[in-house]
Amino acid sequence: MKSTSSSSSPAYQPLYRQIKHLITESLMSGEWRPGEPIPSEFELAQRYNVSQGTVRKAISELAHQNLLVRHQGKGTFVASHSEERKNFPFLRITPDRGSLDAVSATLIDFWRIKLDADSARKLAVAEAASAYLIRRLLAPAGASVVYEEIRLPATVFEGLSAETVDLHHCMLYSMYESAFQVRIVHVDERIKAVAAEGEIAARLDVEEASAVLLIDRVAYTYGDKPVELRRSYCNTREHHYRNRIV
Amino acid sequence: MKSTSSSSSPAYQPLYRQIKHLITESLMSGEWRPGEPIPSEFELAQRYNVSQGTVRKAISELAHQNLLVRHQGKGTFVASHSEERKNFPFLRITPDRGSLDAVSATLIDFWRIKLDADSARKLAVAEAASAYLIRRLLAPAGASVVYEEIRLPATVFEGLSAETVDLHHCMLYSMYESAFQVRIVHVDERIKAVAAEGEIAARLDVEEASAVLLIDRVAYTYGDKPVELRRSYCNTREHHYRNRIV
DNA sequence: GAGTGGTCTAGACCACTCA
DNA sequence: GAGTGGTCTAGACCACTCA
Numbered sequence: 001m002k003s004t005s006s007s008s009s010p011a012y013q014p015l016y017r018q019i020k021h022l023i024t025e026s027l028m029s030g031e032w033r034p035g036e037p038i039p040s041e042f043e044l045a046q047r048y049n050v051s052q053g054t055v056r057k058a059i060s061e062l063a064h065q066n067l068l069v070r071h072q073g074k075g076t077f078v079a080s081h082s083e084e085r086k087n088f089p090f091l092r093i094t095p096d097r098g099s100l101d102a103v104s105a106t107l108i109d110f111w112r113i114k115l116d117a118d119s120a121r122k123l124a125v126a127e128a129a130s131a132y133l134i135r136r137l138l139a140p141a142g143a144s145v146v147y148e149e150i151r152l153p154a155t156v157f158e159g160l161s162a163e164t165v166d167l168h169h170c171m172l173y174s175m176y177e178s179a180f181q182v183r184i185v186h187v188d189e190r191i192k193a194v195a196a197e198g199e200i201a202a203r204l205d206v207e208e209a210s211a212v213l214l215i216d217r218v219a220y221t222y223g224d225k226p227v228e229l230r231r232s233y234c235n236t237r238e239h240h241y242r243n244r245i246v
Numbered sequence: 247m248k249s250t251s252s253s254s255s256p257a258y259q260p261l262y263r264q265i266k267h268l269i270t271e272s273l274m275s276g277e278w279r280p281g282e283p284i285p286s287e288f289e290l291a292q293r294y295n296v297s298q299g300t301v302r303k304a305i306s307e308l309a310h311q312n313l314l315v316r317h318q319g320k321g322t323f324v325a326s327h328s329e330e331r332k333n334f335p336f337l338r339i340t341p342d343r344g345s346l347d348a349v350s351a352t353l354i355d356f357w358r359i360k361l362d363a364d365s366a367r368k369l370a371v372a373e374a375a376s377a378y379l380i381r382r383l384l385a386p387a388g389a390s391v392v393y394e395e396i397r398l399p400a401t402v403f404e405g406l407s408a409e410t411v412d413l414h415h416c417m418l419y420s421m422y423e424s425a426f427q428v429r430i431v432h433v434d435e436r437i438k439a440v441a442a443e444g445e446i447a448a449r450l451d452v453e454e455a456s457a458v459l460l461i462d463r464v465a466y467t468y469g470d471k472p473v474e475l476r477r478s479y480c481n482t483r484e485h486h487y488r489n490r491i492v
Numbered sequence: 493g494a495g496t497g498g499t500c501t502a503g504a505c506c507a508c509t510c511a
Numbered sequence: 512g513a514g515t516g517g518t519c520t521a522g523a524c525c526a527c528t529c530a
Binding site for chain 4: 012014040041042056059070071072073074075076
């Protein structure tokens with residue numbers, strides 16, 4: 001591969017970014033699947049006809065974005081939610097005291113629906129497109145803390161069943177990978193405080209009009225493609241949302 | 247500098263991390279101040295007697311942590327909040343529609359206090375240590391959206407006055423740098439939904455017992471030293487807290 | 493044109509894993 | 512011991528800034 005180092009090029013990209021893009025394409029195509037090793041740096045250098053250092057730089061950026069995981073002496077692996085059981089990077093709700101251990105999830109119901117205009121827009125699909133709606137409760141240490149509604153476009157998750165959802169309870173993102181080859185790579189959230197009303201108050205076992213946390217999430221897979229909408233209501237009496245900003 | 251590449255060393259650190267530590271020490275000591283350039287990679291390589299590549303790797307990590315900012319062709323600079331006017335990485339409250347432009351801050355009052363036990367513990371100072379308490383309102387586009395109480399240990403911010411706080415309104419972190427040589431490098435937050443009561447409801451112009459967002463922040467300077475406590479109450483009727491998780 | 497950071501290479505050697 | 516990623520070097524050249 002030759003570096004296209006022309007300063008007049010409208011979209012000049014250094015070599016390592018071109019390599020990064022090629023690796024990402026292989027991840028998207030499923031050539032290497034979550035949890036599996038990718039070829040060694042030496043092999044990739046040969047394949048792309050660049051130096052090992054250039055491959056390293058591409059892999060470093062992908063590892064930084066949590067798309068790849070490197071293990072010295074073993075190899076480089078495609079990041080997988082099933083191997084992140086311990087950290088739960090996308091679950092920010094934490095007990096005020098102690099730590100989060102066993103989280104039990106209870107499926108409330110499961111529907112095939114037509115998306116409303118707003119949801120369709122956020123998922124970048126046609127209005128009234130078909131989708132699955134999951135409603136469920138998360139209960140760390142027994143108490144109902146989170147009630148959530150999850151919308152999944154049918155084009156991506158065709159064939160999803162209540163049984164599949166129920167089986168994987170709190171490990172949904174790991175199920176997306178294994179059953180649908182959909183890896184969630186980042187999420188955007190909007191957080192508000194709202195008054196719990198009706199069913200939500202009942203589900204969270206709080207008084208009508210109590211203050212609860214509302215988290216509106218859009219989850220994206222490779223290539224910034226939105227594939228999940230999630231609205232969570234959280235009882236923050238004994239839990240909080242933790243965040244670190246650097 | 248020689249690499250101490252002994253596998254039996256209890257705390258083996260690669261060369262570039264040792265360099266990173268030396269650079270951090272210079273930042274802490276104030277040898278290079280926020281906004282100022284640090285020596286070029288070539289000069290630092292000579293100073294530490296390592297290759298330019300090793301210095302680059304150390305600087306890259308520091309740039310990634312937002313402690314340094316690199317500008318191709320110009321040099322490497324100590325990160326400064328006053329040069330981040332545009333992004334406000336630590337201000338996560340955003341209007342639901344449109345973007346945040348002018349934020350006006352109104353000082354409510356300013357006190358010299360003795361820290362309660364909990365605050366003293368979070369700031370890692372002795373109980374009843376002296377501190378400043380700032381209470382103020384933030385009003386993007388006129389409406390009062392955030393009421394906050396800020397606690398600053400007197401040992402670090404000795405001589406702070408209401409006038410200084412008032413002058414710098416919403417750019418407090420930039421004032422910490424210029425007036426006290428304290429650069430905030432990261433913050434930890436705990437977020438809850440609570441009912442607004444009494445003064446808080448009045449200040450935010452919401453009904454008693456309305457749901458508001460509570461953000462408890464600890465802000466740290468170099469070396470993970472806590473130097474600010476901030477409790478913010480936010481009216482999220484037309485604003486939200488935005489977050490991206492990768 | 494001089495000086496800065498940014499990319500890329502080739503090669504040496506270290507640290508770790510696994511058979 | 513073979514294979515992996517991790518570190519470090521020296522050197523070439525590119526891209527950008529500023530006088």
